[in-house]
Amino acid sequence: MKIGFGISRTAGRIATFWLLLRLFGPLEVPAQSSNADLLLLNAHVVTMNEKQPSAQAIAIRGGRILWVGNTEEAERLYPRPAHAMDLHGATVLPGIIDAHAHLINLGQSLVRLNLKDIPTEKEIIERVKQRAASTAPDEWILGWGWDEGKWASHYPTKEALSAATPNNPVFLVGLHTFAAWANQRALELADIDKNTKDPENGKILRDEKTREPTGILLNRAQDLVARHIPPMTLAQTKRAMQLAASECVRNGLTSVDEARVTPLMVQAFHELVRDGQMPLRVYAMLDGADKDLVERWLKRGPEIDPHHQLTVRAFKLFADGALGSRGAALLEPYSDAPQTQGIMTTPESEVYSLTRRALEAGFQLCTHAIGDAANRAVLNAYEQAEKEVPNAHDPRLRIEHAQVLAPEDIPRFAKLGVIASMQPTHCTSDMAWAEQRLGPERVKYAYAWRSVKDSGAHLPLSSDFPGETLNPFYGIYAAITRQDPQGNPPGGWHPEQRLTREEALRGYTLEAAYGEFQENNKGSLEKDKLADLTVVSKDITKIPPAEILSVQVLKTFVGGKVVYDLGAHQ
Numbered sequence: 230m231k232i233g234f235g236i237s238r239t240a241g242r243i244a245t246f247w248l249l250l251r252l253f254g255p256l257e258v259p260a261q262s263s264n265a266d267l268l269l270l271n272a273h274v275v276t277m278n279e280k281q282p283s284a285q286a287i288a289i290r291g292g293r294i295l296w297v298g299n300t301e302e303a304e305r306l307y308p309r310p311a312h313a314m315d316l317h318g319a320t321v322l323p324g325i326i327d328a329h330a331h332l333i334n335l336g337q338s339l340v341r342l343n344l345k346d347i348p349t350e351k352e353i354i355e356r357v358k359q360r361a362a363s364t365a366p367d368e369w370i371l372g373w374g375w376d377e378g379k380w381a382s383h384y385p386t387k388e389a390l391s392a393a394t395p396n397n398p399v400f401l402v403g404l405h406t407f408a409a410w411a412n413q414r415a416l417e418l419a420d421i422d423k424n425t426k427d428p429e430n431g432k433i434l435r436d437e438k439t440r441e442p443t444g445i446l447l448n449r450a451q452d453l454v455a456r457h458i459p460p461m462t463l464a465q466t467k468r469a470m471q472l473a474a475s476e477c478v479r480n481g482l483t484s485v486d487e488a489r490v491t492p493l494m495v496q497a498f499h500e501l502v503r504d505g506q507m508p509l510r511v512y513a514m515l516d517g518a519d520k521d522l523v524e525r526w527l528k529r530g531p532e533i534d535p536h537h538q539l540t541v542r543a544f545k546l547f548a549d550g551a552l553g554s555r556g557a558a559l560l561e562p563y564s565d566a567p568q569t570q571g572i573m574t575t576p577e578s579e580v581y582s583l584t585r586r587a588l589e590a591g592f593q594l595c596t597h598a599i600g601d602a603a604n605r606a607v608l609n610a611y612e613q614a615e616k617e618v619p620n621a622h623d624p625r626l627r628i629e630h631a632q633v634l635a636p637e638d639i640p641r642f643a644k645l646g647v648i649a650s651m652q653p654t655h656c657t658s659d660m661a662w663a664e665q666r667l668g669p670e671r672v673k674y675a676y677a678w679r680s681v682k683d684s685g686a687h688l689p690l691s692s693d694f695p696g697e698t699l700n701p702f703y704g705i706y707a708a709i710t711r712q713d714p715q716g717n718p719p720g721g722w723h724p725e726q727r728l729t730r731e732e733a734l735r736g737y738t739l740e741a742a743y744g745e746f747q748e749n750n751k752g753s754l755e756k757d758k759l760a761d762l763t764v765v766s767k768d769i770t771k772i773p774p775a776e777i778l779s780v781q782v783l784k785t786f787v788g789g790k791v792v793y794d795l796g797a798h799q
Contacts, residue, residue, distance in 0.1 A: 660711075690708060
């Protein structure tokens with residue numbers, strides 16, 4: 230049918246549409262509004278997205294971010310979300326990622342004797358004695374957290390510990406797990422006496438006169454006793470993981486890189502994820518010292534979860550020990566112990582061999598290296614392996630800690646594409662004695678975040694909990710100040726190595742995501758990324774540095790779901 234001026238009804242509708250379009254501009258179609266599962270409003274959103282640095286509102290659907298913008302637009306575009314939440318000006322950050330941590334150790338620390346921050350041998354022995362009073366004879370007493378770095382100049386001995394606990398084997402692991410303190414009962418069960426030889430890559434400390442073991446076991450010597458401790462059951466492992474995960478989300482963490490995973494831990498993670506009992510995302514590094522485990526996974530290949538809850542695509546090696554216990558491998562002798570240069574716990578040739586095989590099978594390698602000799606050896610091994618596997622796609626090899634570096638090795642990280650995974654609070658914990666170990670020149674390139682960052686290398690940041698506090702805001706504070714919580718030293722320790730706030734936050738978000746091949750899924754708040762968010766009480770990008778220490782986590786979201794809510798715990 231024709232209407233006036235010979236124009237069809239259909240043509241008339243088209244003309245009307247174009248007239249309205251010219252008069253009022255493009256119209257938003259509100260049909261999508263009902264598809265938002267959750268709308269967050271009236272927030273200060275720090276997106277870590279350079280194209281849209283800040284916002285006020287976020288729409289979430291299906292566990293991912295649907296839209297980011299201002300509150301007025303959000304209410305217009307999404308007038309009928311399934312749920313809406315007014316955040317009343319709270320700051321929203323991308324979900325915090327801890328790029329190097331130990332969930333199982335954290336879980337164990339919550340059920341074992343916690344000796345962290347106990348300053349004297351006498352107080353620790355009293356704590357152990359109290360535990361022994363409620364422990365059956367012959368049952369192991371296990372603890373952790375005494376600071377082997379602070380005590381390295383005068384380690385405790387077995388005598389007082391043995392006298393306090395004659396009927397129970399006692400094994401107390403140091404804060405950074407590179408030394409352990411055992412009583413006589415534990416040494417006897419392990420058949421350790423003055424005739425026992427030091428194991429490869431380990432040391433039994435001995436009385437200078439009698440040659441009897443003192444009770445202190447360094448590095449791999451700990452295994453001589455540890456192998457006699459009854460292993461954790463699957464149920465105990467799962468419980469420890471759950472306790473640790475609860476602590477993590479309470480502190481605003483949404484993802485953790487678990488830096489040394491055993492077969493039992495893999496099974497525990499799988500079952501917890503399957504049963505919906507793991508609120509965190511986990512990036513697992515398999516124990517590279519377990520040869521059977523390595524062979525099985527090299528044949529099997531990486532496990533990349535499409536839901537990004539559990540990913541297994543890396544191996545973890547230890548190239549050396551710790552700086553505090555003088556186990557870190559140095560190019561030159563220790564300044565306060567010129568008779569030693571530390572120890573390589575895994576030779577360069579073995580690092581190279583596993584790196585090459587890992588690259589061929591599609592795995593990443595993450596190697597603990599503290600001393601400058603260990604870091605150089607790992608860089609050499611990585612360089613050789615990458616040359617021999619030129620078709621390895623985006624290997625992203627990592628050095629965990631990269632704590633003491635020769636200045637000529639720093640540019641090699643960026644040149645080789647090696648990721649430097651570093652821990653800000655290691656610096657602030659160690660600064661009281663680090664110069665004693667290294668001397669005034671070497672220490673300039675210890676914990677050298679600024680030098681590494683300026684070289685062009687990727688720099689994910691982390692805590693290495695439970696050896697350090699898992700609070701990421703203390704890590705950010707340490708990164709930008711190089712001071713302890715009391716503000717010492719004034720101006721910061723070697724302040725030339727400080728990071729900016731943006732760099733520090735990036736280290737716990739986008740850089741950490743890059744370290745686990747996930748920068749397209751998390752690390753910033755933008756459309757289509759996972760809805761992992763950390764909601765905090767203050768804007769850490771603007772408040773005075775000291776106030777960062779008092780920031781409260783208000784809510785933690787993983788996949789658009791609240792996994793921690795401060796209001797529900799008050």
